[in-house]
Amino acid sequence: MTKHQPIRLAVFASGNGSNFEAVAQSIQKGEVDGELALLVCDQPGAFVLTRAEKLGVPAVTFTPKTFESKADYEREVLAHLEEAKVDLIVLAGYMRIVGKTLLKAYPERIINIHPSLLPSYPGRQGIVDAFMDKVEQTGVTVHLVDEGVDTGPVLAQETVAIEPDDTIDSLERKIHAVEHELFPKVIQKVIKKLQKEHV
Numbered sequence: 611m612t613k614h615q616p617i618r619l620a621v622f623a624s625g626n627g628s629n630f631e632a633v634a635q636s637i638q639k640g641e642v643d644g645e646l647a648l649l650v651c652d653q654p655g656a657f658v659l660t661r662a663e664k665l666g667v668p669a670v671t672f673t674p675k676t677f678e679s680k681a682d683y684e685r686e687v688l689a690h691l692e693e694a695k696v697d698l699i700v701l702a703g704y705m706r707i708v709g710k711t712l713l714k715a716y717p718e719r720i721i722n723i724h725p726s727l728l729p730s731y732p733g734r735q736g737i738v739d740a741f742m743d744k745v746e747q748t749g750v751t752v753h754l755v756d757e758g759v760d761t762g763p764v765l766a767q768e769t770v771a772i773e774p775d776d777t778i779d780s781l782e783r784k785i786h787a788v789e790h791e792l793f794p795k796v797i798q799k800v801i802k803k804l805q806k807e808h809v
């Protein structure tokens with residue numbers, strides 16, 4: 611028996627899902643004190659769904675363009691989150707801007723991981739943009755989500771050096787390795803804070 615109610619997480623992802631898997635494994639190892647209640651995927655056929663099946667995580671997939679509006683789509687997502695009693699949303703490669711419906715339902719309870727040192731290089735191509743700019747360092751940011759694109763208060767950042775012999779591929783590998791360590795740690799910190807608030 612734990613002292614606190616377990617915090618229930620939903621991970622939102624659109625693609626490969628390596629961060630989803632890192633979070634799921636950290637939960638299984640007991641390093642993150644939460645329950646992975648749901649994977650929300652907006653891309654039918656994404657590899658993250660295969661990972662979820664293997665790990666036994668319930669998943670729901672949507673095709674957002676079949677909804678009349680973003681609000682309609684998010685209302686449907688919200689119904690699933692409520693049914694799964696989700697406390698905290700974790701965006702892990704979710705390639706969509708979160709709208710008002712979800713932001714209102716989960717104030718300061720949506721976090722995102724981004725592959726750059728925000729506010730530098732927001733958007734879809736954070737790794738490539740930093741590499742092309744020939745900067746000496748880039749990194750990883752975990753932040754609270756607001757209505758902007760990769761804005762919102764920063765919770766943690768870690769730097770990754772870009773060495774002269776790096777390629778986009780090698781840089782991507784280094785960044786992902788940092789993400790897989792940093793994200794579960796920050797999620798655990800957020801969970802602890804939420805548990806304190808619940809006491």
Ligand code: GRF
Pocket residue numbers: 623625626627628629630702703704723724725789
């Ligand atoms: C990560 O680099 C994350 O920072 C960004 O999207 C990528 C997702 O990778 N938001 P994966 O699907 O977790 O492997």
